[in-house]
Amino acid sequence: MPDVNLMHQFALGEELFDLLAGTFSEEPTAFSEEASVASKEHDSLEAYLMALDRRDEVIRAWDEFFARWDVLIVPAGTRTAERHGEEPTEA
Numbered sequence: 001m002p003d004v005n006l007m008h009q010f011a012l013g014e015e016l017f018d019l020l021a022g023t024f025s026e027e028p029t030a031f032s033e034e035a036s037v038a039s040k041e042h043d044s045l046e047a048y049l050m051a052l053d054r055r056d057e058v059i060r061a062w063d064e065f066f067a068r069w070d071v072l073i074v075p076a077g078t079r080t081a082e083r084h085g086e087e088p089t090e091a
Helices: 006-023 031-068
Strands: none
Touching: 006 031
């Protein structure tokens, strides 16, 4: 396996999505609020660029893995299938 924590990779994807979605979620502000909005946008931009840097590290790890291996075979799900005729169990 590559040197990637899959839970961190998943959380990073959610963080990037939230940062992008948050950019477009607010209504336009009045001119009197420009200073606080500019400061907030700077913080959001910094957080987004830092997340992109972490994403690049994950991509590099996967690239290194696939430079050595042609395929990665993993299970299709986290549980085994129920036997025929049995009631599904709650996860």
